[in-house]
Amino acid sequence: MQCLTGPQPPRPAIPRKEPPMESPILPKPLRQGLSKAQLTKETLLKNAKKEFLSHGFQGASLRRICASAGVTTGAVYFFFQNKEDLFSQIVAPTASGLAALGRELTETEYASPDLGPACDLRLMEFLYCHREEALLLLEHSAHTRYETFPGELYAQMRQTFLLFFKRYGREDADPELIRILVEMRMKGFLEILKGDYTMEQALTLTRQTGIYADGGFRQLAATMKTEQPMDKN
Template sequence: MHPRTATGIMSLAITDDFFFIFSYPPLKLSIAPFYHDMRTYSIHFFNEIYTFQKNSSYILTFKLVCTNITVVMEEDRKKLTEKKLLSCGKREFLEKGYAKANLRSICKASGVTTGAFYFSFASKEALLRAILDPFIADSRELLSGLARMEEEHPETADDNEIQIIRYLSAHREECIILMEKSAGSCYEHFHEEAAAMMQESFRRYYRKYLGAEPDPELIRILASMRLHGYLELVHGDYTMKERLFLARAIGIHADAGTLSLIQYLKEENDAHR
């Protein structure tokens, strides 16, 4: 019999050796509360540790079953607590910023004690890192990959912008917290790091198509304008359709301006040789 079928109709008895014996007679009322508590986890245990006998009964040791039930229930409870803390923490950081965010408020909104918080996260900053680190890692990979693609294939610039805006829009809260609400944390200077990454991407692009090192101050301003444009689109109260329209329009403007600027810089370089 399949374990899922068996769980609905088995009864339980305890022997002197502390064995649970599950068999086919109807479930007895006296053990129903305990059975109900472990019902969610029965299928897993049957798959892992049952011994099938000719009389179609399952024999499991009392200590093993109880230990496994406790472990699974504790893991589920821990994951649920962490999920609540991450959600409420994100909301608190977004509303108040990291410096003014209050752990007690986060715990109260999550329905957990401050003591329970420290079983999941070592500190308020550890909670912030758990919220932002996955976003930072993914965005770095995405942006660096698209920058390399655009450097080799300039015609992909428009589609790249759309991908970036879709990603940032999907992680709007993380983006705002990181770039505008992280003062007082280990991320308070991340804006400068993001600007530096953007500047390096622009520098490589202009050096390749200009044939010479571009002016550092010009690159700094251009990168700052692009980064500010992203933040405007993410921060603004736009629908996704509006964001994509604006991103495409800005991209077309930027492409035309880039080509004209490169031509202008080449002429300036030739004139000063």
């Protein structure tokens, strides 16, 4: 991780390993030429995403989804097994892409700490491009097959923080401290993601909060070298 000040040079390029993702909801130009059945499924996915974002998985109503889509409830079961299958088809590509990207960025940043800012920006680019699906996964996936996804992502970040503390000579870093730091970092990403920002604004805020976080981490690591481990009793 690297603190940046003043005018910024182009950020370092990181090789992109993740395969291209195909969103289940197609852009308008690509919907031309679809069959009536394909258009119906597309409309259901679009309206279901809005419903899940507004009411969460449990509170979402198939009746409302179908009413918004202008179809009968029977149409849902023609394309999807149930409400959870509908939710899963919306978020599955984003879930697999985000998990793969998280692993890649962890490896990249640990091997080359100076690429930390670029890794943060890569992550925000991905989240921004899949904003609604990411919010469904991180805040509205309870009682679905993806309900453990946020915890798994946070665990991956905690492991990354632990590796960096070890690199700076504190293998005994308090797990509770790491948990709090990860919660703070993810809350920052979510606040940016939920804000009414352009991509450029979101990336600027990510860079600025990253500078703050990086400086704080380095100062904390330096301070901890002279401190005794916290008594956990």
